[in-house]
Amino acid sequence: MQFLVAVCANSYLGFLLRPGIYGGWLKNFCFPGLNCYSCPLALMACPLGTLQHLLASVRALPQTVARAALYFGGTFLLYGLLFGRLVCGWICPFGFLQEMLYRLPGPKIAHLPRTLRHLKFFLLATLVLGLPFFLVGEVGYGQVWFCRVLCPAGTLEAGLPNLLLEPSLRGLIGFVFYWKIFLLVMILIFCVLYLRFFCKIFCPLGLLYGFFNRVGLFRLRWQEKSCIRCGLCEASCPMELEIPKEINSRECIRCLNCLFLCPTKSITFNKSYRWEKEFDLVPFSVTKIRHEARRKGPGRDPSGKDHSGLS
Template sequence: MRKRIFIQFLFALWANSYFGFLIKGGIYTGKLKNLCFPGLNCYSCPLAIMACPLGVLQHVMGTLRALPQVALKAALYVLGTFLFYGLFLGRFICGWICPFGFLQELLYRVPSPKISLPRATRNIKILLLIFLVLLLPLVLQGEAGYGEVWFCRLFCPAGTLEAGFLNLLIEPQLRTLIGLVFYWKTFLLGIIFLGSITYFRFFCKLFCPLGLIYGFFNKVGLFRLRWQEEKCIRCGICEKFCPMELKIPKELNSKECIRCLNCLNSCPTKSIVLNTSFRFEKELDFIPLSVAEMRYETRRKETRGTPSRKNHSKFS
């Protein structure tokens, strides 16, 4: 756990390591800014040295109708970026690299009552991806014929924190431009901070479109978690230590897993391992039951006088 937090800290520090703004002013515009940082880190932050993939995706959608040829070339770059990061890292990015994910984990350490929310609330990020990231930038055009980056403009808490407040701090003349949108995003940032104190990775679980995109690669990417049935004693410790509240092994490689590896490290029999392979294996990637459900099935069959069967595939 400490190792992961230290690595998160190093990535957050590296992603925001440009201090030239103290001398030159403005944001970094060097060659690294042409590349996307894997995690959620605002392009407009004076400290940021790379671009945000979510911001670039919105720009592509916003220019698709006005400059289709240019936008299609940019779309190939964005698609390649997501494929590369998704296939080779997946949601390891969320669990080990993303600066805003790191900040949420620090906030969760603040002493407070901790809560749990219905799983259905996690579908909010699907709506944000569809409407604010993809549809609205494409459909709603400004006077110049380009779409807005609506997620960045109306919702992104990383942008509010890293670009909004920091730019206001170092460039006081910008304060005259403060309006309703800034107050709304400040209010939203406060809600997300309060939520992160009481609910582990509040923004990641409910709102983050970037994590959702990487989550689609969890079943097909290079790194996948594997459950070894012959070693498992059905103790349920893995589920107790899962901060994303997943059903294990059923959801080991679901889109919600941030690859924190708590389940792997907490397992007393080492029945969960991390494999590196692009090969799809249905019996390992689609396990129908969780450990708790397996225990229930075993007890139910024993109550009926039916010997429990060992292979998990027979529980379905």
């Protein structure tokens, strides 16, 4: 699915006949995932780039930006309420690239400190929201700072291909380009070593979608009665989440590994906009319960269930 979506989102071949990026009517729409607007193959706009452009232009073109902001806000609410971070697990081309890179053979990093995930909040507040709005030039325009100094998707999909296709751009290469190449290489290396490295540590778009996970249409549900606390759900989670405690947290990318691998089908995928405390605020982890049960005695967990048949 991720591969097919990536191909469909980047299927413009007109650049082979005429240099430059696609500027047709589809570019008026935002693609849900992280996919650079300036990629020669891209058919749609990037939501993160669009948001930065709106904030960067609000002082210079307030009336135009106000109308555009309503359109963008509606589009983003639609994606968020309909999908949440399912976009990250099934649609985002850069997420697909990370999955493929991690499959390369070699040493792997099992865990990184979870505090590093707070870096996404800093990047969202500064490069995506703060600097484009507050740091403006003489004519009142800001810049798309996340795209300019960090975004690895932009470097990989737009920066490098456009340099190959248009040699005249090579004279514009400076420090920022080399900095972004360095970041791209480092991020790709860590994606080989650590599953979904960029998603977990850096991606502000995933963070924005994550805020919709508890209120969106599609949510995961854990059924306590049928769960045998085997821990397969947590072991298979690419985001290293505690299940069911974090099953609908902002870090869940809706990959559905836990649902597919659960031997008793205790995890389901439901459609509901209704917030339900008993499902959305489960305070414990099945693995921690199992460890606690083993510590207290064989065959029994803190809820009183007998699991003496578990290996």
